[in-house]
Amino acid sequence: MKATATGNSETPIEGARAGDPEALASLYRAYGAALYRLAYRLIGTPQDAEDVVHDVFVGLPEALGRYAERGRFAGWLKRVTARVALMRLRTRTRRREVMLDATLAADERPARVERMALDTAINALPERLRSVVVLKEVEGYSHAEVADLLEISEGASRVRLNRAMKRLRKMLEDGK
Amino acid sequence: MTWKDDLRMLPAPEPPEGLLSRILASRAAGVRVVLPVNASASARRILRYTAAAAAIVGVWWVGSKALESRAERRGEIPPSWVLGGAPFVPAAAFGQERAQPIRSPRYPLIAQIRPRRVHAGSWTYEGRTIADGVFTTSHGTPRTIIIAAGRFEGRRTWVVTSSTTFTDTVLVNPATLRPLRYTRPMRHTQLVQQYSRDSVAEVLHLAPPPKERERTLRGTALLPDSGLGPMLVSWSPYSLEVLAQALPLDGAWRGSVYSANWVTATPTIPAFTTLDLRVTGTERVTVPAGTFDCWRLEVREGEDKSVLWVSQDNGWLVMRRHTSSDGSGKWRTEWLNETQLVAADTLPTPPAP
Numbered sequence: 117m118k119a120t121a122t123g124n125s126e127t128p129i130e131g132a133r134a135g136d137p138e139a140l141a142s143l144y145r146a147y148g149a150a151l152y153r154l155a156y157r158l159i160g161t162p163q164d165a166e167d168v169v170h171d172v173f174v175g176l177p178e179a180l181g182r183y184a185e186r187g188r189f190a191g192w193l194k195r196v197t198a199r200v201a202l203m204r205l206r207t208r209t210r211r212r213e214v215m216l217d218a219t220l221a222a223d224e225r226p227a228r229v230e231r232m233a234l235d236t237a238i239n240a241l242p243e244r245l246r247s248v249v250v251l252k253e254v255e256g257y258s259h260a261e262v263a264d265l266l267e268i269s270e271g272a273s274r275v276r277l278n279r280a281m282k283r284l285r286k287m288l289e290d291g292k
Numbered sequence: 293m294t295w296k297d298d299l300r301m302l303p304a305p306e307p308p309e310g311l312l313s314r315i316l317a318s319r320a321a322g323v324r325v326v327l328p329v330n331a332s333a334s335a336r337r338i339l340r341y342t343a344a345a346a347a348i349v350g351v352w353w354v355g356s357k358a359l360e361s362r363a364e365r366r367g368e369i370p371p372s373w374v375l376g377g378a379p380f381v382p383a384a385a386f387g388q389e390r391a392q393p394i395r396s397p398r399y400p401l402i403a404q405i406r407p408r409r410v411h412a413g414s415w416t417y418e419g420r421t422i423a424d425g426v427f428t429t430s431h432g433t434p435r436t437i438i439i440a441a442g443r444f445e446g447r448r449t450w451v452v453t454s455s456t457t458f459t460d461t462v463l464v465n466p467a468t469l470r471p472l473r474y475t476r477p478m479r480h481t482q483l484v485q486q487y488s489r490d491s492v493a494e495v496l497h498l499a500p501p502p503k504e505r506e507r508t509l510r511g512t513a514l515l516p517d518s519g520l521g522p523m524l525v526s527w528s529p530y531s532l533e534v535l536a537q538a539l540p541l542d543g544a545w546r547g548s549v550y551s552a553n554w555v556t557a558t559p560t561i562p563a564f565t566t567l568d569l570r571v572t573g574t575e576r577v578t579v580p581a582g583t584f585d586c587w588r589l590e591v592r593e594g595e596d597k598s599v600l601w602v603s604q605d606n607g608w609l610v611m612r613r614h615t616s617s618d619g620s621g622k623w624r625t626e627w628l629n630e631t632q633l634v635a636a637d638t639l640p641t642p643p644a645p
Binding site: 135137140141144145148149152153156157162165166169170171172173174175176177178179182183196199200203234235238249253254256 | 298299300302303304305306307308311312314315316318319320323324325326327328329
């Protein structure tokens with residue numbers, strides 16, 4: 117199911133704005149998984165990612181009152197989730213956990229193994245570099261958007277990405 | 293497929309089964325979370341910078357007020373002297389401050405003079421102020437203008453000075469009647485102006501006690517004229533008392549001349565004042581120094597107007613009157629400042645330079 121901010125899609129967004137639990141559940145089913153993955157990549161632990169998504173959907177009905185319905189709803193929701201995740205990151209020391217996908221152990225094709233190494237390398241990055249890599253390279257945000265989310269300058273975002281990429285490259289090469 | 297593509301396909305776990313139920317339960321229990329919806333980081337940054345700038349200005353303002361009141365209590369020099377030169381309060385001498393505009397001359401600048409008519413000697417003037425034509429106040433000790441021959445940087449000059457408590461001295465080029473150097477020592481201040489053909493450089497040394505308050509202001513100004521005709525120095529002995537001797541006055545004569553002010557005071561006054569002179573008639577005048585047939589010379593300095601009586605015979609300034617008024621309506625007071633020549637003593641004119 118896809119909820120949009122335009123057209124006749126009154127049900128999920130407007131319903132959730134009115135506090136309807138069914139509409140909120142509908143939005144969760146449409147976007148929950150993607151938001152959870154984003155939160156997980158930014159914050160690094162499934163427990164914290166769960167808390168972030170929980171907070172986003174609990175606060176969503178009231179937040180929709182301030183949603184101007186310009187641009188894509190999914191993009192807006194992702195930005196809100198990223199902000200919540202980053203706020204959570206700033207308020208505590210991130211627990212370093214390298215998650216190994218359970219399915220990977222049973223399926224060790226070379227490509228999957230490389231991705232696992234990449235995932236491990238990203239998890240090993242310092243927080244300030246990791247956020248930029250996730251937002252820019254994984255989520256596809258522009259440097260301007262990354263700068264806005266992280267409260268840094270666009271130049272700093274470019275520098276951090278450059279440094280992160282160098283480190284990732286080195287870690288992946290060393291790991292071969 | 294590059295490893296950047298791999299990045300986008302990184303594995304991530306799926307949300308746990310019970311998350312939706314947990315969310316709905318929290319909502320049902322009345323839990324509310326305020327999300328950072330419109331919190332633009334750039335807007336927050338601007339807000340932070342604005343607040344920081346406002347705080348800096350506030351601290352500076354409070355500090356300057358505190359200094360001002362402390363200085364007032366102790367009778368010290370005003371804080372503007374203390375803060376002069378600081379980044380927020382650049383000194384007048386820094387030159388980046390907008391200078392007062394110089395008024396355009398009303399008549400052609402004086403170009404033709406008769407410098408050889410200037411004599412060495414001394415001229416003593418007595419002054420008084422008359423209020424509403426009734427109350428008369430003497431200006432006190434008579435002022436004597438002295439012109440003497442001297443040398444400066446190997447060349448012959450006129451040394452123009454006065455006998456007041458300030459031993460201010462102007463060195464004047466005898467051919468052009470333009471100032472070369474002006475020094476004015478005062479109680480806690482020393483002013484030195486050095487003139488070149490096209491500019492004036494000024495050093496104003498302020499030395500009010502205590503010693504830590506000493507300041508030196510420096511300023512430079514381009515001269516407003518072509519550098520050929522005469523120029524005067526305001527508040528110095530070198531004024532119309534000297535220049536009048538060299539003016540080729542006749543019944544229709546008129547001309548303008550610049551008078552240099554303190555360059556380091558340009559934010560409050562212009563660096564140069566324009567004097568517009570015009571002969572308005574002849575008159576026989578009797579003063580303590582004698583009776584003289586004079587040109588009546590009107591001098592305008594902005595809105596100010598004075599009348600000078602200049603001897604037709606030798607160019608001496610015999611009398612000067614300046615009227616002004618104060619107040620308004622029936623309480624208006626008319627002031628008349630009058631100076632008269634009380635004595636003159638000339639020496640032989642030195643050979644032409």
